[in-house]
Amino acid sequence: MTMQAATRAFDVSAARKDFPILDRKVHGKPLVYLDNAATSQKPRSVIDALTKFYTEYNANIHRGVHFLSQQASEAYDAVRGKVQRFIHAGTEREVVFTRGTTESVNLVASSFLKPRLSAGDVVLVSAMEHHSNIVPWQMACEACQASVQVIPMDDTGTLDLEAYRNLLTPAVKLVAVVHTSNSLGTVNPVTEMTALAHEQGIPVLVDGAQAVAHGPVDVQEMGCDFFAFSSHKMLGPTGTGVLWAREDLLESMPPYQGGGDMIASVSFEKTTYNEIPFRFEAGTQNVADVIAFGAAIDYWNGLDRAAAAAHEKNLLAHATSSLESMNGIRLIGRASAKAAVVSFVAGGINALDLGMYLDTQGIALRTGHHCTEPVMDFYGIPGTLRVSYLFYNTNEETDLMIRALDRGISLLSG
Amino acid sequence: MTMQAATRAFDVSAARKDFPILDRKVHGKPLVYLDNAATSQKPRSVIDALTKFYTEYNANIHRGVHFLSQQASEAYDAVRGKVQRFIHAGTEREVVFTRGTTESVNLVASSFLKPRLSAGDVVLVSAMEHHSNIVPWQMACEACQASVQVIPMDDTGTLDLEAYRNLLTPAVKLVAVVHTSNSLGTVNPVTEMTALAHEQGIPVLVDGAQAVAHGPVDVQEMGCDFFAFSSHKMLGPTGTGVLWAREDLLESMPPYQGGGDMIASVSFEKTTYNEIPFRFEAGTQNVADVIAFGAAIDYWNGLDRAAAAAHEKNLLAHATSSLESMNGIRLIGRASAKAAVVSFVAGGINALDLGMYLDTQGIALRTGHHCTEPVMDFYGIPGTLRVSYLFYNTNEETDLMIRALDRGISLLSG
Amino acid sequence: METIAEREHEIITDFGLFDTWEEKYQYIIELGQKLPPLDNRYHDDAHKIKGCQSSVWLRCHETDGRIYFEADSDSTFVKGEIALLVNVLSGQRPADVASAELGFIDAIGLRQHIAVTRANGLASMIRQMKTYAIAFESTGGGA
Amino acid sequence: METIAEREHEIITDFGLFDTWEEKYQYIIELGQKLPPLDNRYHDDAHKIKGCQSSVWLRCHETDGRIYFEADSDSTFVKGEIALLVNVLSGQRPADVASAELGFIDAIGLRQHIAVTRANGLASMIRQMKTYAIAFESTGGGA
Ligand SMILES: Cc1ncc(COP(=O)(O)O)c(C=O)c1O
């Protein structure tokens, strides 16, 4: 990519036209959707893919000899290749469809970690993990008298790599770290962190739930062993997501759930399992949503991602400086490498009250702990307000939010 | 319901109009869809519910203060009540949303059975189970040196209740039995079987994957402890389904997967879990599909189910007698209590070859073991051809299938 | 002393003046800001209501067969909701509180607008108020 | 002896005569019915191809630097597919078989019409044929 390409302006109004929901009103006001870290909105092509599937070729897959089943199977199977190319995986066989990031992490905790875990062992996570990248490890560790240890961060929300290095002891059986934090916006140096873990022979899982929507991902370059993400946060439907795992590790893992399609043959005496990745996809697959997820990847491929990233950088800079210039606002998370996510608290004002006021103005943002309670405990706050952007957002939306925030703060201080 | 109501003719052409896909052509011929046991087609209202969600109120649920999140949360939560009423459960708290039947069974195997299983214990399943109601038990038993034992059936595909009685020993920790067999059509006496198991204090899981589309279900009347089914087989979207479990059992079960929304609070020192049923729904829920599943239940509620059942009975009778009158056709599964599912083999002719020929005629049926390999082993056949009906099918479709079958058989015998 | 139904009716009439959710929200915030504070010594676990996303403390006492509520929250909006409940239920007979249906909450369009977690909080508050009322009905004791 | 490309071209021409999938299906069935049977003693595990939904047995031998295939299946359609492959690959030089791209499968519209499980079966057959060819290339042995 040339500098030229990267600096070509992103055509945000064209992009907005692809997202039907962005035209709607809320409480009589135009919707300002700034809750993208919770879930993204969907382009028309994704919604149409669902309609097309159900009106034209809905069928159960992989075992049907008839045309609809064939068409559905091909469409479903083709998405595996799309995912492979999207994250630059070595082969399709490394792509497992799951319900989403949470299930991907649970699958690794159950099929990879648990059989390798003994008393005294350690799973290393960072201080800014989402509950979905904490609780599955706690559950696995509890069952084996192992423990979860924490890579500390500083007040800006930056991980302490020196401390991390020292934590990489032989007891560590896995490092599980978030690529892009959903509550702080921090982008962690996962490539470097993976390399450090690998020096000690420790495998690494990267939680990519937020990362995939904010820039290209290359799992081979990153070097990690597992990469988990959700369709719904990257323009696709709810109900599906991906576990990418290195082929040799996946081969070594026992199945997670049992049922149809994950078997080679079943008898009451002896059941043998299918090959990877099918071994990990028991039961009727979420066919429609996987196919629509494929449409979401097509949408990303049609987007000028460099320009979109530059646009998001601009959104982040504008939101940060606007909020900084307001009285009583304290930004939570000031890492130098940050995605377009801004958390803040407004003096002594209750975040929910303020969030509700913004809602009366049609502005959707999130308040609370964002499923990262340990982060809130770290900062000694019950929660934050969080604005989180995607390429279809505008600085005008930020300005509307800032004005409403201002009014809300005076109302609630009164 | 009065006899009058039950015998009012079902308006099948009106019903067909609700299913857009039934108008399509395959290989230039009108689609004849007789693969409903694999998956059902979807009424327009279900497809529209998905579109409406994504174009009007897509948001992440349960933690959002803003209007869209609120609207989505309410719509999602309302489906729990719909499911409760649909299966006549005692309370909404007993309804867990899963990916489908397979995951529901795995959840019970992992969170209910495994902690209660010791070496020498037994899980009792029937000879006609779907792989999804075999493999999860095998996996759990293998981990605990317990075993899966089998309730035998006779040549008609009817379970041997005398043998069942004798198998109900103190070693049995769970009975898992299919309500309606997907490969034989047999409707098992699950109420009676549950009562017998309960006399010995043994809990019962009923696999309702096929049952829910063929008649009303009342889990309280049935008396079972767990009931599992899939949305996609009952007019709803792929990717969701239900585990119903008796409240006290569910309360006693540890979580299945860890992550967002299934927790009460998380810290690195101590995590506490949410109450039922949320404890079992980790991560971002399949919001859109659950809501569209609700639309499917609405559709069932708007249907004259007694008339639909009578119509299906008629379809079954016609298909059975038509196939019986053909040379060389052998019906597999001749239980007296049968749903509208007919499996058969055609002399020495390869089922796949015949299925492919029917496909050239636009006729979609299934060939193979239908994820019930032990049933095929029992009959000593590699697989069957299977036609499976839903209320929107017609006897004319059966006639088209029979004529094509006739031509296919002569072609392949040549 | 007005009945519960009469008080609910008044609130419904008040809210009838507002066209938008914004106005209702502001009115509830005002009610919250005007709610008399609960003495600090009652901000403890014994008086805390479980199941609310915000912290809510509730205390009540009985005088002459009537039940009186005082409450507080870290959220002004929740205080406004409490103010509405206190307005309707405080000073009523325990039996009437225990059996109150509180249709005004739906009538003023509160439930449609507040997030589900909030609605659960509201339900928890109501449940706790009724629990107190039932306790008074049978024992006449304070909490 | 025609080259692989020439044989593929002929098959593509043949299939060009058919308008519908039904006709193509029938033609493949006819080819399957005409495929010379494989001697029964080769219907064993050593000659069975893994990864096919139907049972498929494949055997080959070399004469004068050319490789010859014989095969059988319990499915007539699969036998038809085998007949197409045998037609194209039997009697060719091992090196040519090993490097054949077999574009005719897509060109005659076979892949779009056969179920994915079948397509995998076809892929397994081709893979096995090429494996034999490679073995002959290096060792000249029979299978
Ligand atoms: C009887 C029976 N049980 C279980 C299943 C598994 O359901 P699913 O694949 O939707 O999880 C099916 C359908 O495939 C079935 O027919």
Ligand SMILES: Cc1ncc(COP(=O)(O)O)c(C=O)c1O
């Ligand atoms: C960083 C991070 N990890 C994990 C998750 C869990 O993803 P999901 O809820 O889609 O399973 C989320 C989103 O909720 C997230 O932001």
